Amino acid sequence: MADVSAATSADDSAPVRRRPDDLHTEVAVVGAGPAGLAAAVTAADAGFDVVLVDAGQQPGGQYWRHPAEVEPGQAANSASAATAANEKTDEGAGHHSWLTFSMLRSRLRAHVAAGRIRYVPNHQVWLLESVGTASVLRLTGTWDAAPLRARSVTAERLILCPGGYDRQLPIPGWTLPGVMAAGGVQALIKGNRTLAGRRAIVAGTGPFLLPVATALAEAGAQVVAICEANSPTGWLKNVRGAVQVPGKAVEAAEYAASLMRHRIPYRVRTGVTEIHPAADQPAADQAAADQAAGAAEHAERVGAVTVTRLTADGTPIAESGSRIDVDLVALGWGFTPSLELVLAAGAHTKKDVDGSLVAVVDDRMRSSVPGVSIAGEATGIGGAMMAVHEGELAALTLAADSGRAVSSRRVTTLLRLIRRERAFAVSMHLANPVPQNWASWLTDQTLLCRCEEVPVAAVREAHDVLGATEPRTVKALTRAGMGWCQGRVCGFATAELVASCRGRASRAEDLRPMAKRSLAVPVALGELAALSERDTSSAKMEGGTPSERGRTA
């Protein structure tokens, strides 16, 4: 094991091609964001042998995304060296709770150095199987040339911390280059110090629009407006909730000050209802012209948006639209948890107050499947600190369930913190809902599914003409949600649109088929072939076995 941990440690900067291992461990943690980091180091503290698998190149997840760590080979195994490196760089610039991350990372490095955590970055789980009572994670590189260190991880216990990503609603023109998820704009800034545009608009709903807008402004962009579809009275109602989570009040005050400093207009009950290509480069035939000229940098791109006042239910108010020139549009409607591994494990899911599908867990983060715990955004969007607390609680629960000594005082504290953070998250969700009538700004030609290029009209036709009454059937008929992203981007909107065709609210049964993925990430056919050559007689695809395990418990 010492040999393997050395090969997979964070300081292994020289990519050595070696035969990837099949790892065996007591606890596997998937995801090295706030929840996964906390879960992994807490489990290792408790004496478990831990494997931590993460798609990223370095720990932190989306929330603590930061530039490539300076001289990682020198700093990786020494907390003092790491601290020194941090002081020399601006890697924590723009981050809240950076100290929390810095401490978690130091603990990770210490555990990796001691061989208690085998850290496997740059790997994604493409298949979750079960063999007996163990879970088997099949891994692939995040990109083809990523050095593959582990081919599989077999674990007695699993803690899934897959995080989430921006929830999206289609808008006419939203496939134009220069239109991005708000989190993607933030990732370019936080991870690369790259600015995706110089004249930006940030639109959608929710508190996350604020840090994205202020990060853009602080990086040098002009932010022409934040368009918040909901009303600020939602924020005012939350003053009590904010006071109960003091950090949140400070955060909100800082954002408010930054908006003032950068003169960013915060427009409520307002939405970007149409996105236009740059005027000098009309969409028609532009792609062909560019191709002929070989001038990709002069490609079709965003040039302007229509900003429209919205009623309380999200209906655009006639004649209220105005056109604003921009070269970057950042969109976000809250977040959607990554649930493919949760569903593959056979764990129960439900629709949360924000309308997204989430994993069902008990108050100690245990899922409905024995041996599988879930922490962080997958259990309901609640922010980074709640995720940290959930990750720690999940690991402490594993320890307690295995008969190890656990501080009951700490567990009580975590339960109280999580309860408070959840209450705050719920009040934010209720203040920032997806507008009920969002579909009113769609045109027939608006692409719902970006990958398979399925227009809204095709979905409505599947319902009105072909008699498809549920998202599962609509998906099969239209291919919405069946392209490269497997419904990650359009799944929520497709479920909502079909439900609205039925004249009802969406249900978990609508969301689930759009979130289920037969393979968690696309893999080369060679990897599937290699799998079938091995002995898979005891394992079933799509987590069928763990699901049965859950029912028999």
Added chain:
Amino acid sequence: MSGQCDGAADSADRVEISFDGTPISARPGTTVGAALTDAGIRSWRVTRIGGTRRGIFCGIGVCFDCLITVDGAPNQRACLVPVADGMRLVSDTGEAARGNGSGNDNSGEDAHG
């Protein structure tokens, strides 16, 4: 116009990469998507059906809109692949991406349909 954040440390170290044969100088430690964005390039793929351009959308490996060929490997997510000196990037704006050629944007779809 896109590019580096104001005040971003402009390291003396650069890596040299190429995009469709054009040399680009990139900051080490950034992703392919960031390097292209720094260079003012917003799009490197054309869709199969509508023939419209795409660039980075989600920026975190979820949406697969930013697929690009990296050193001969097709369908890599530009937002996740780190740049490396001498890296050759090729856009998917040609015949294949339009569905008339070898269909190199399709190799993964059979595996997850």
